[in-house]
Amino acid sequence: MLDILHKAVYAGIGLAALTEEKARQMVKELEEKGDISKDEGKKLVQELIDKAKVHKKDFDDSVNKEVKKIVEKLNLVSRDEYEELLRRVEKLEHQGNNDKDQSLNY
16 A cells, blocks of 8 residues: 555656656757747746646645545554654653652662
8 A cells, every 4th residue: 555655656756857857848949949039948947847846736735635544544653643652651661660669668
């Protein structure tokens, strides 16, 4: 299950990188043909990159939302929950050790 999620995330990252490279390539071709000027090309590339970033953020948000759903369905413990339980156990162990030390002093 996690393997599928990793592949989806990597695909999203690859898509964003590919989009920027493709945008630059496409604009360069337009400049070479004389369809747009260098300044127009720079502006167009930036617009395309900005749009790609927005879509990447939306994609990331969607993936994170789905991962959270899957974690909840699988009834997995979150890192925060695990660390909180670990702190509580350590506190109880510390209290237990103090109680043992005090009972030995009687």
